[in-house]
Amino acid sequence: MTKYTLRVDSNFSKYPVIQLSELAYLYGDGHAKCSLAKRICVMDSATLFSKSYSEARERFLDAANDCGFSIHSQVLDISGPAGEELAMDFAVGGPADAATALVIVSGTHGPEGYTGSACQLGFLTSPEFRELFANHRIVLVHAHNPYGFAWTRRTTEGNVDLNRNYVDFNQPLRGNPEYDALHDAFVPRAIDDPDAKRVLEDYREAHGPVAYMAAMLGGQRTHADGLFYGDTKPAWSQEVMVAGLRRWLKDQKTVLLIDIHTGLGPYGVPYLVHGYPENDPRFSVLNTQFGSAMRSTAVKEAFDEDLPVDPEGPIVLAMDWILPDKKTYAFVIEYGTYPPDEVLGAHQQDNWLHAYGDLQSEQGKAIKEELRRVMYPEFDDWKTMIWNEAEDALHKSAKVLSG
Numbered sequence: 426m427t428k429y430t431l432r433v434d435s436n437f438s439k440y441p442v443i444q445l446s447e448l449a450y451l452y453g454d455g456h457a458k459c460s461l462a463k464r465i466c467v468m469d470s471a472t473l474f475s476k477s478y479s480e481a482r483e484r485f486l487d488a489a490n491d492c493g494f495s496i497h498s499q500v501l502d503i504s505g506p507a508g509e510e511l512a513m514d515f516a517v518g519g520p521a522d523a524a525t526a527l528v529i530v531s532g533t534h535g536p537e538g539y540t541g542s543a544c545q546l547g548f549l550t551s552p553e554f555r556e557l558f559a560n561h562r563i564v565l566v567h568a569h570n571p572y573g574f575a576w577t578r579r580t581t582e583g584n585v586d587l588n589r590n591y592v593d594f595n596q597p598l599r600g601n602p603e604y605d606a607l608h609d610a611f612v613p614r615a616i617d618d619p620d621a622k623r624v625l626e627d628y629r630e631a632h633g634p635v636a637y638m639a640a641m642l643g644g645q646r647t648h649a650d651g652l653f654y655g656d657t658k659p660a661w662s663q664e665v666m667v668a669g670l671r672r673w674l675k676d677q678k679t680v681l682l683i684d685i686h687t688g689l690g691p692y693g694v695p696y697l698v699h700g701y702p703e704n705d706p707r708f709s710v711l712n713t714q715f716g717s718a719m720r721s722t723a724v725k726e727a728f729d730e731d732l733p734v735d736p737e738g739p740i741v742l743a744m745d746w747i748l749p750d751k752k753t754y755a756f757v758i759e760y761g762t763y764p765p766d767e768v769l770g771a772h773q774q775d776n777w778l779h780a781y782g783d784l785q786s787e788q789g790k791a792i793k794e795e796l797r798r799v800m801y802p803e804f805d806d807w808k809t810m811i812w813n814e815a816e817d818a819l820h821k822s823a824k825v826l827s828g
């Protein structure tokens with residue numbers, strides 16, 4: 426019998442530990458009804474997750490090849506930390522004349538790519554899903570932001586947050602004066618500047634945690650070295666993505682796109698978000714299938730710390746102009762990792778590192794390690810929960826497409 430060794434940290438206190446012969450593992454309430462065989466099988470799903478961008482890419486390309494998918498790679502003119510090639514890879518399969526298509530995107534935010542890549546690999550290597558989606562066109566986009574995936578950075582090589590970049594730059598954009606006022610405090614010259622911390626704490630106290638998060642996360646186009654920067658022109662990744670989706674989804678009438686993320690919500694719990702208002706028929710289609718786990722950024726009165734803002738420029742809100750002649754469904758899945766202060770704190774530190782720090786220093790390496798830790802819990806229980814939830818989302822997505 427395989428022996429699994431698990432590290433345990435403070436977040437696991439809610440999960441009971443079972444010892445069974447040589448097999449020791451942790452499980453949540455949702456898994457309590459699984460048979461032992463199923464749990465052992467599920468444990469293996471942790472192996473879908475890779476340790477580096479290049480390992481994830483290689484496994485993705487091998488699996489896509491094994492499925493007979495065609496591969497179309499757009500190579501970035503920057504290499505990875507080990508000199509490896511960085512690319513956005515499109516794996517395209519299923520009948521070219523299918524009326525419907527499933528698109529799964531990984532790595533919109535670099536280190537979240539480990540999770541999206543694992544879900545894509547799970548999809549490709551699962552006979553059940555190959556069968557379930559046999560009549561649909563499939564487009565899997567690996568590493569939307571290959572630079573950030575390989576180098577552990579939310580943003581692109583140009584510090585662009587891709588989920589703030591999918592806008593029509595010919596139209597007036599809304600701006601974020603709250604961010605502008607706080608930029609110097611979000612990105613101080615000295616990493617632990619007490620004055621900067623006080624400014625942020627005062628703002629949070631005066632306006633509340635949701636408004637504070639909205640100011641920070643909403644996106645901004647005024648500070649190229651700042652947080653959640655959306656830029657004033659399309660990023661390389663946006664151009665490659667738009668061209669790829671238009672090219673590989675020419676003949677489909679209905680397209681469902683899932684953009685996989687991590688870092689929002691409780692540990693291992695999925696958070697699904699779309700942007701349709703309540704009077705859009707897609708709102709009720711998605712909510713019928715996914716229930717209360719699916720929320721809309723258009724329902725602003727329900728905003729809270731798990732959904733504090735409707736960011737300007739996520740890809741899931743852009744599908745109607747990317748593919749204007751089609752019926753599209755698009756949503757984000759966020760798999761929760763650690764509390765918001767840890768996640769946002771790691772992003773602030775990483776942003777400071779790129780603005781004022783030294784990537785090669787011990788401090789720089791520690792900041793990168795912390796960013797990876799909060800976005801990618803490398804524990805078998807978390808990975809197992811994620812794949813279980815991804816399976817569930819894929820089953821429900823098939824129902825949406827079969828409509």
Ligand SMILES: [Zn+2]
Pocket residue numbers: 533534537686687688
């Ligand atoms: Zn993300």
